[in-house]
Amino acid sequence: MNVIKIDKKTWTEGIGRLQGFYRLIGPVKDGDFYQFKALEKGESPDFSMLNTRLSPKSIIYPQSEVMFEYSLDETRDDCHVIKEIQVEYSPQVVFGIRPCDAKAFLLVQRNFETPEYKDPYWIRLYETTALIGLACNTPCSTCFCVDAGSGPFNDAGLDILLIDAGEYYYARVNTAKGEKILKDSGWSEETETKDAELAIENLKQAAENRITARISTDRLKEKGVPDLFNAPFWEDVAFACINCGTCTYVCPTCWCFDIQDEVRGTDGVRMRNWDSCMYPLFTLHGSGHNPRDAKTKRLRQRFMHKLKYYVDKYNDGIQCVGCGRCINLCPVNIDIRKICEAMNGFEPEQKSI
Amino acid sequence: MENPYLPYPVRIDEIITETEDKNLKTYKLVFLNTDDEEKFIFQAGQFAELSIAGQGEIPIGIASSPSEKGFLKFTVNKVGRVTTHLHNMTVGDIMGVRGPLGNYYPWDRMEGKNVVIIGGGFAFTTLRSSIIYMLHPKNRSRFKDIHVIYGARTPGMLLYRDELTEWEKRDDIYMHITVDATDDPDWKYHIGFVPTITDQKAPEGNADTYAIVCGPPIMIKFTQPVLDKLKYSHENIIMSLEMRMKCGIGICGRCNIGTEYVCKDGPVFTLDQLNRMPKEY
Incomplete structure (x- = not known):
C-alpha cells in the first residue's frame, strides 16, 4: 500500500x-x-x-x-x-x-x-x-x-x-x-x-x-432472538414512527427491493425498485394475511435485521456503518443509537422459550 | 454471469379446472427449450416463480413430481393480479417459469420411515408431488407406511379428485379423505375437520414416523395439539410456509422470519426449527 x-x-x-x-x-x-x-x-x-x-x-x-x-x-x-x-x-x-x-x-x-x-x-x-x-x-x-x-x-x-x-x-x-x-x-x-x-x-x-457518539454492540450476539423480538421497548420506540420509510431510503446498507412489470403499448420491461420494510405492502400476502400488519412489527423488523439477524448470520458486526443519516433525517427523531443501546443492554425478566 | 432472475420460457399445454368454485386451476407447462428442462432439476416440496410478461411473478409450489418428465404442473388459486391474468390465459400461451426455488421435504431423512401427509384445502400441491414421487415404482420401497389425510370444505373443493380415487384403490397407501360437510348421499369418505380425522386415523408418533403438514393456518393450529397428543416429536413434524416473495433467492429482503428467508432457507421447516424462530408468519 x-x-x-x-x-x-x-x-x-x-x-x-x-x-x-x-x-x-x-x-x-x-x-x-x-x-x-x-x-x-x-x-x-x-x-x-x-x-x-x-x-x-x-x-x-x-x-x-x-x-x-x-x-x-x-x-x-x-x-x-x-x-x-x-x-x-x-x-x-x-x-x-x-x-x-x-x-x-x-x-x-x-x-x-x-x-x-x-x-x-x-x-x-x-x-x-x-x-x-x-x-x-x-x-x-x-x-x-x-x-x-x-x-x-x-x-x-x-x-x-x-x-x-x-x-x-x-x-x-x-x-x-x-x-x-x-x-x-x-x-x-x-x-x-x-x-x-x-x-x-x-x-x-x-x-x-x-467522534463523541458511542454505541455498544458487544452483547448483541449473545442475546436470544425471541428475547429481543418480544422485548417490551418496541411499542415505545414505534409510538412516534409514521412509517415514512425515510430511514430505509437514506440508509447506505438497506438493500430491499421490489420487482414490477411496466408496459407501454406492446413494449414491456421488468424492473426493480428500492422497497422498504416500513410499508405494509412489503409483506402483504395475496390472501390478505400480513405477518407485519402493524407499524411496531415493521419498525422491529428493521432494527432486528440490522442489529441482530445480520449479526447472527454473518458474525461480523452490525448492518450499520454509523453514517447517522437516519438520525438526521427521521421526522420524529427515532435514533438507532438509542435502540442499539436498548437491545445490547436488554435483560429479559424471564427467558422466552 | 448466469442471471437468477431470468425465467425459462414455457408454453401452457393443458389447463384443468380443479374445483367447483372454478377458483383453482392446474396448469401443465412445457419448456420451449429442452436444455432448460434439463437444467430444471427439482425435488418434491420446492416451488417456482410463474412469470407472466406484463403482469409479474408469483411463487407457486410445484405440483408435479420429479418422477414425471416432460412437463411441470402448478395449481393456482385466483387471488390477485397475476393469478387472475393466468386464469384468463389459454392453452398455447407463452409464459415463464423461474426455479426451482427453496428447499424441499427431507427425503433423505424420511428414507425407510413412515410418512404421514396431512393437507387441507389448496395447500395440497407439493403434497401431490410428494405422493406421486413416493408411489413411483422406483421409490415406493424406500418408504414404509404412507398415510394421507386430506380435507377440503366440500367434495367439489378437493384437488386432483381422479388421482385421489386411484390412490384409494391401492393397497400401498392409506388414504383418509375428508370434507368439512356435504349433502351428497353418495359421499363414501370421511366427514369432519382434518385435525379430528388426524386424531382418529394417524399412526402414533415415534422416531420412525414423519408428518408433513400443509394447510391453512387454522388447520395447522388445531392439528399441532393432535400431533403432540400422538407423541410426534417436533423434529419429525415438517411444515411448508407461505410468504409474499419477489426474488425467490433470498436477496430482495421481504420474506424473512428472523435470520431465515422463507424463499431460500425454506419454505420447508421442522416444527422444532419454527419453535426457535420469531412468531412472525
Missing part, C-alpha cells in the same frame, strides 16, 4: 485527464444539500461537504433499474418471452465517498453476491466502479462510525483513500484499480511513506477524537 502526495494545484488537471478515461461521479452542491452526480466536463467534485444527503448506494444499486424487456406484440415470434437487456457498463470512478459509505458496499455485497446466487446487476456495476474515498477530518455530531466497525479514515471498500492535508491530498492506494486511476490521472508525486503515514495518523487521531 503506497501513499502518493497530490498537490492541490494539479488536482483539477488530473480530474480533467481522468474524464478522458472514465465516467466521473462526485458530490455536487444542489440547493442546500450535496448529492452524488455525474461530473460534467470541467466540473470537479465539491469536497466542502460533510456528507451527501442521500448515500451513494444508488451508484451501484439504482433506485429503479430495468432488468428485462419483452414484447406483447402478438405478431412477433418472441412475443411474451422475457429477455435480458443489453447494457454496456463503462468504467466509472466515484470521488468523495466517505469511509462509512464505502464500507456499506462491503456489507451490501454479502446480500448480492452469495455462495448460491449472484445478482448480476449489482455485481456488474460494482465491478466497473472504482471508489475514491475522502477521509473525514471533521466528522458530524451524529457520526458513530468507529463503534459501527468503520472510522473516519477507514480504507475498507475503497480503491483509494484521499486525505485532505491542507495544500495537499495524500492518496492511500489500496487496489490495482486504484493504481491504474492514479497512473491515468498523471498526479504521481511519490512521497516518503513513513512521513505521510505519520501525518495521516495525526489527522486520523484528531478526527476520531471528535
